Amino acid sequence: MDQSDVGPDLAEVLLTEEQLTKKLDEMAAQIDADYAGKDLLLVGVLKGAVMVMADLSRRLHHPVQMDWMAVSSYGSGTKSSGVVRILMDLRSDLTGRNVLIVEDIIDSGLTLSWLVSNLRSRGPESVEIASMLRKPDAAQADVDVKYLGYDIPNEFVVGYGLDYAENYRNLPFVATLAPHVYGG
Numbered sequence: 001m002d003q004s005d006v007g008p009d010l011a012e013v014l015l016t017e018e019q020l021t022k023k024l025d026e027m028a029a030q031i032d033a034d035y036a037g038k039d040l041l042l043v044g045v046l047k048g049a050v051m052v053m054a055d056l057s058r059r060l061h062h063p064v065q066m067d068w069m070a071v072s073s074y075g076s077g078t079k080s081s082g083v084v085r086i087l088m089d090l091r092s093d094l095t096g097r098n099v100l101i102v103e104d105i106i107d108s109g110l111t112l113s114w115l116v117s118n119l120r121s122r123g124p125e126s127v128e129i130a131s132m133l134r135k136p137d138a139a140q141a142d143v144d145v146k147y148l149g150y151d152i153p154n155e156f157v158v159g160y161g162l163d164y165a166e167n168y169r170n171l172p173f174v175a176t177l178a179p180h181v182y183g184g
């Protein structure tokens with residue numbers, strides 16, 4: 001699928017599939033090196049992290065476990081409500097585990113700063129973050145990300161797991177949305 005399959009709803013492709021692939025390779029190599037000989041639980045944050053989780057985990061030369069949480073702070077709009085809700089919790093016990101949270105994006109940082117402290121309270125050995133995207137100019141909370149793909153401008157983006165009103169998650173690239181789509 002490419003931009004022409006979507007039509008005028010996309011403004012600009014920010015990151016191509018090739019750029020995402022290159023970064024996934026680099027992130028996986030770092031994770032492999034850092035967790036060599038250690039147990040590792042990948043925690044994917046639904047729904048946005050599905051693509052990163054699938055692509056990153058397949059690149060690891062390292063046995064891992066995977067678990068999933070669903071949290072939501074955005075509803076159907078383009079602004080974080082700031083209130084994080086657990087929609088689905090982990091099934092795993094985190095006691096003594098090395099946990100790596102896998103995310104698509106750190107925008108305001110409110111979701112991950114809340115999630116890191118929530119998971120830390122469950123007795124893990126370590127909690128780190130891997131995120132494909134970050135918007136430095138949108139930060140409202142400090143988030144210490146260990147494995148980062150790309151810093152991007154403070155614009156609403158879709159694709160590679162990211163949605164606008166549940167659409168566009170399946171785009172294999174990251175793009176900005178044309179203002180007419182969200183009434184801008």
Ligand SMILES: O=P(O)(O)OC[C@H]1O[C@H](OP(=O)(O)OP(=O)(O)O)[C@H](O)[C@@H]1O
Binds near residue numbers: 046106107108162
């Ligand atoms: O840094 P923040 O401003 O908190 O934004 C980042 C979070 O927002 C998105 O999730 P969303 O709540 O939209 O749920 P979704 O993954 O199901 O789309 C995204 O996947 C991150 O989890």
Ligand SMILES: [Mg+2]
Binds near residue numbers: 048162163
């Ligand atoms: Mg969303």
